[in-house]
Amino acid sequence: MEKSLLEVKDLNLHYVVFGGSLKVLDGVNFRVGFKENIGIVGETGCGKTTTMKAIMRILGMTTAKISKGEILFKERDVLKMNEAEVQKFRRREISMIFQDPTAALNPVFSIKSQIYNVIKYSQGTEKKLTKKERKDLATKALSDVMLPDPERVLENYPIQLSGGMRQRVCIAMALLSDLDLLIADEPGTSLDVTIQDQILELLNELVRKKGISIILISHALGIIKNITHRTYVMYAGFMIEAAKTTELFSNPLHPYSKGLIASVPTLVGRGISNGIPGHIPNYSNPPLGCRFHPRCSYTMPICKVEKPPFLTVSDTHQVACWLFKKEGDKIGK
Amino acid sequence: MKNRMENNVLNKKPISIKWENVRRNWYKFSRNKLSIVGLLVVLIILFLVIFAPLITSHPEAVTKYVNFSEAKKPPSLSYPFGTDIYGRDTLTRTIYGFRISLLMSVVVLLISVPIGVILGLVAGYFGKWVENLIMRITDIFLSVPTLILALALLTILPRNLVTTMIAVSLVWWTWYCRLVYGLVTSIKSEFYIQANELIGEGKSSILFKEILPNCLSVIITKMTLDVGAIILLGSSLSFVGLGAQPPTADLGGMIADGVVYLPDMWWMAVFPSIALVTIVLGFNLLGDGIYDMFSLGEA
Amino acid sequence: MNNRNLAFIIKRLLYSILILWGISLLIFFVVRIIPGDPARMALGTQAPEDVVERLRVEMHYDKPIFIQYYYWFKNVLRGNLGISLVTKHPVLEDISELFPATFEIALYAFIFIAVVGTAIGVFSARYSNSWVDNLGRIFAYFGIVTPQFVFAIMGMLLFCYVFKILPSMGRLDPTLTYPAKITGLITIDALLQGNFIVFFDALKHLILPVLSVGLGGMAQSTRITRTSVYNNMRKDFIAAAQSYGVPDRVIMFRDLLKVSMNPTVSILGLQFATTLSNAFLVELIFNWPGFARYGMTAMLQKDLNAISGVVLTVAIFVMLGNIFADIVNSFLDPRVYLLSTSKE
Numbered sequence: 001m002e003k004s005l006l007e008v009k010d011l012n013l014h015y016v017v018f019g020g021s022l023k024v025l026d027g028v029n030f031r032v033g034f035k036e037n038i039g040i041v042g043e044t045g046c047g048k049t050t051t052m053k054a055i056m057r058i059l060g061m062t063t064a065k066i067s068k069g070e071i072l073f074k075e076r077d078v079l080k081m082n083e084a085e086v087q088k089f090r091r092r093e094i095s096m097i098f099q100d101p102t103a104a105l106n107p108v109f110s111i112k113s114q115i116y117n118v119i120k121y122s123q124g125t126e127k128k129l130t131k132k133e134r135k136d137l138a139t140k141a142l143s144d145v146m147l148p149d150p151e152r153v154l155e156n157y158p159i160q161l162s163g164g165m166r167q168r169v170c171i172a173m174a175l176l177s178d179l180d181l182l183i184a185d186e187p188g189t190s191l192d193v194t195i196q197d198q199i200l201e202l203l204n205e206l207v208r209k210k211g212i213s214i215i216l217i218s219h220a221l222g223i224i225k226n227i228t229h230r231t232y233v234m235y236a237g238f239m240i241e242a243a244k245t246t247e248l249f250s251n252p253l254h255p256y257s258k259g260l261i262a263s264v265p266t267l268v269g270r271g272i273s274n275g276i277p278g279h280i281p282n283y284s285n286p287p288l289g290c291r292f293h294p295r296c297s298y299t300m301p302i303c304k305v306e307k308p309p310f311l312t313v314s315d316t317h318q319v320a321c322w323l324f325k326k327e328g329d330k331i332g333k
Numbered sequence: 334m335k336n337r338m339e340n341n342v343l344n345k346k347p348i349s350i351k352w353e354n355v356r357r358n359w360y361k362f363s364r365n366k367l368s369i370v371g372l373l374v375v376l377i378i379l380f381l382v383i384f385a386p387l388i389t390s391h392p393e394a395v396t397k398y399v400n401f402s403e404a405k406k407p408p409s410l411s412y413p414f415g416t417d418i419y420g421r422d423t424l425t426r427t428i429y430g431f432r433i434s435l436l437m438s439v440v441v442l443l444i445s446v447p448i449g450v451i452l453g454l455v456a457g458y459f460g461k462w463v464e465n466l467i468m469r470i471t472d473i474f475l476s477v478p479t480l481i482l483a484l485a486l487l488t489i490l491p492r493n494l495v496t497t498m499i500a501v502s503l504v505w506w507t508w509y510c511r512l513v514y515g516l517v518t519s520i521k522s523e524f525y526i527q528a529n530e531l532i533g534e535g536k537s538s539i540l541f542k543e544i545l546p547n548c549l550s551v552i553i554t555k556m557t558l559d560v561g562a563i564i565l566l567g568s569s570l571s572f573v574g575l576g577a578q579p580p581t582a583d584l585g586g587m588i589a590d591g592v593v594y595l596p597d598m599w600w601m602a603v604f605p606s607i608a609l610v611t612i613v614l615g616f617n618l619l620g621d622g623i624y625d626m627f628s629l630g631e632a
Numbered sequence: 633m634n635n636r637n638l639a640f641i642i643k644r645l646l647y648s649i650l651i652l653w654g655i656s657l658l659i660f661f662v663v664r665i666i667p668g669d670p671a672r673m674a675l676g677t678q679a680p681e682d683v684v685e686r687l688r689v690e691m692h693y694d695k696p697i698f699i700q701y702y703y704w705f706k707n708v709l710r711g712n713l714g715i716s717l718v719t720k721h722p723v724l725e726d727i728s729e730l731f732p733a734t735f736e737i738a739l740y741a742f743i744f745i746a747v748v749g750t751a752i753g754v755f756s757a758r759y760s761n762s763w764v765d766n767l768g769r770i771f772a773y774f775g776i777v778t779p780q781f782v783f784a785i786m787g788m789l790l791f792c793y794v795f796k797i798l799p800s801m802g803r804l805d806p807t808l809t810y811p812a813k814i815t816g817l818i819t820i821d822a823l824l825q826g827n828f829i830v831f832f833d834a835l836k837h838l839i840l841p842v843l844s845v846g847l848g849g850m851a852q853s854t855r856i857t858r859t860s861v862y863n864n865m866r867k868d869f870i871a872a873a874q875s876y877g878v879p880d881r882v883i884m885f886r887d888l889l890k891v892s893m894n895p896t897v898s899i900l901g902l903q904f905a906t907t908l909s910n911a912f913l914v915e916l917i918f919n920w921p922g923f924a925r926y927g928m929t930a931m932l933q934k935d936l937n938a939i940s941g942v943v944l945t946v947a948i949f950v951m952l953g954n955i956f957a958d959i960v961n962s963f964l965d966p967r968v969y970l971l972s973t974s975k976e
Contacts, residue, residue, distance in 0.1 A: 478906050
């Protein structure tokens with residue numbers, strides 16, 4: 001097995017709420033290689049964002065608690081890092097672009113103020129920048145994301161910018177450091193489709209140029225298909241399928257993935273499908289066994305009792321579903 | 334909080350009284366144990382107030398009774414709260430003091446709530462210069478602290494309980510006006526669209542038939558919390574000599590009388606103070622419980 | 633400060649002046665509604681009729697009420713608030729004599745509410761549901777249900793009589809003399825003159841009154857701050873700040889604080905005048921030589937000029953408080969002036 005940049009092993013996380021807990025992540029497993037583009041697909045509420053925030057350990061001001069699991073970044077466990085190490089990790093090795101750029105920018109500080117703040121922490125302690133150097137760096141970062149008139153953008157407040165501009169600012173801030181891994185949580189979702197296209201192309205370009213890995217989260221399958229090498233399908237807090245992207249789309253194995261891929265409307269052929277009946281489980285009282293079984297048309301007795309492990313079907317394809325136990329056994333799991 | 338309350342008003346269906354609803358409301362109310370404490374306190378006080386003449390042992394304490402041989406006595410079995418400088422039983426006077434406090438709250442609310450609600454509805458519905466006029470007047474009244482306004486009003490009016498209640502009412506309606514105005518204006522923007530589609534049913538009947546019942550939950554909650562607030566204001570006013578005049582027993586007045594005799598005859602000021610805090614606390618906790626019951630805090 | 637900020641502030645200032653004018657109208661008409669003859673009331677029942685008549689003409693009591701308002705307003709603008717019935721001095725003089733004492737309490741109480749109240753609110757939200765939070769909430773609750781004068785009484789009993797550590801009456805120990813009057817605030821005046829003995833003694837006398845007003849007034853702003861911070865804590869821009877590696881302490885006191893302060897500042901603006909009126913009540917308990925006694929007497933003796941003066945002073949404070957809040961808010965949150973222009 002080649003070395004991974006990031007490896008998440010059996011991550012279990014729950015939120016403490018009034019009168020119980022919400023067991024959101026139920027054993028998440030995935031890995032990201034160097035210079036690899038990974039996609040994570042899943043419907044809203046399946047735990048994608050929570051997992052990412054857990055990786056960066058930015059769940060501090062919520063009631064989230066991690067009960068089990070490891071997050072290995074370059075073979076060091078992020079969860080076991082002390083405060084200083086975590087800060088270094090966040091500042092120099094990993095960055096995240098949040099789902100809603102309006103919510104991700106502090107409305108009462110100017111763009112200049114916010115970028116300078118990030119610059120302060122992202123350049124490393126050896127480098128102390130002069131005012132001019134700092135301004136140049138900020139301006140360059142903004143023009144790298146194709147923002148016209150960066151100087152004026154710096155003077156503005158978030159509310160004065162359009163959605164697309166805010167998204168670009170967020171990307172610029174994320175890419176200021178010397179990072180190895182970028183997490184993009186549904187970039188451009190809240191924007192116009194044409195703008196979303198531009199943003200994604202921009203991301204793709206920057207990621208390639210800098211030679212970094214990216215975890216791209218989306219529930220827009222078209223985007224995933226274009227950019228990623230490998231894709232995971234996530235449902236209700238655990239990964240149910242992982243495959244090379246082209247293979248996943250041409251041959252989805254898990255019943256849920258099949259439903260997902262089928263629900264992409266096409267101009268010819270199927271047209272618009274019916275979607276997948278049912279809804280995501282209640283995390284305060286999740287179903288036993290495989291969390292998808294209440295919605296699955298292929299449920300077997302074992303599905304209701306025991307959670308399926310990740311079964312290897314081929315070199316490039318794994319699926320967590322009891323339907324494929326035989327294939328898994330054949331290859332020797 | 335204001336926006337959440339408006340959301341709730343928009344989403345609520347008309348209130349109906351069914352056993353199922355009563356059970357559900359009780360559950361929501363009683364989730365916070367403190368609300369039940371508030372309810373109990375209020376019920377006990379109501380009992381005391383209603384049956385005051387029957388249960389107090391020294392009914393003469395609220396009259397011009399004077400008995401210097403019994404005066405200034407510390408708490409004892411026959412005078413659990415001690416006596417004041419005229420020899421009157423403090424406990425009896427405290428219970429009658431509750432009467433005055435509650436009377437004031439009830440009267441003030443009876444006067445100010447209808448006025449405020451109607452003016453708020455008018456301002457919200459008619460808009461334009463009517464709205465401007467009413468809301469500017471409301472702004473002016475709300476700008477000055479209630480205490481000061483009441484003082485000013487009572488300078489010119491004769492000083493007794495009735496005029497004090499009127500003075501407070503004259504100030505209090507503005508809170509309800511602003512509250513209802515806010516609700517109506519946000520609802521108006523929703524109903525406006527629908528209203529145009531409804532043939533024959535004018536905007537006014539929508540306002541009065543559908544909006545008002547939904548505003549009721551907010552209004553009732555505020556009224557409960559206001560009982561406490563009015564009692565506080567009333568006691569502040571009687572502390573400075575307004576409100577009920579001697580020999581009527583009034584909590585604020587009793588405290589004012591007792592302050593002079595601190596610290597030796599501490600009971601004259603301390604017991605009414607504790608009573609005052611208790612009644613306000615009770616109504617506040619009850620009000621919070623009602624707030625939970627109407628789910629006004631949930632987004 | 634940029635242009636739009638300035639325009640916004642000026643607009644708010646004008647609005648406040650309008651409200652102040654409205655209050656002056658209110659006071660005037662309220663006071664003139666009394667039945668009876670103001671000239672007769674001022675001079676007493678013994679005065680001969682022609683003297684009363686002369687006063688009546690002089691004070692324009694014979695003219696229609698709007699003309700009376702015009703003259704009254706003109707006088708007010710010149711600083712002439714009339715003569716007090718009780719003290720026979722100009723009301724303005726009386727007020728400027730007595731007001732600083734009350735203001736001293738109100739000022740410190742306000743600072744207490746602003747700083748301590750906000751801090752408790754922030755910590756309550758950050759460590760929500762911990763003992764810090766619960767303690768803060770209980771405090772806040774008692775602040776709401778207890779009237780200021782009860783706080784004062786309890787405080788006095790506890791600290792003056794049980795633990796004899798604080799004085800109970802007056803602004804200064806009777807053996808000390810007041811410092812020369814610069815501002816009228818003993819603490820400031822004493823400091824300016826380097827008189828530390830007087831300074832500390834004055835502080836000692838201030839503790840109970842200030843806490844009585846402050847603890848009660850703290851409740852509202854603590855609650856509002858807590859809610860605001862609590863809601864903002866969970867927003868993505870805070871998670872984003874964490875993701876950039878900004879230390880938690882910096883996040884709490886820079887990013888979180890600035891964005892949550894808007895409702896707090898608004899409430900504090902309203903409370904500016906409320907602390908003043910609460911100081912009123914507390915003064916009477918501590919025998920404080922301030923505004924309150926003057927106002928009380930005015931009310932009891934129907935001294936119309938004096939009471940108008942008192943209400944007007946409080947109204948000015950209301951206006952100042954609101955302006956102050958608007959200005960501070962516009963610096964804290966640029967959305968305040970960036971958004972408002974689009975609406976109007």
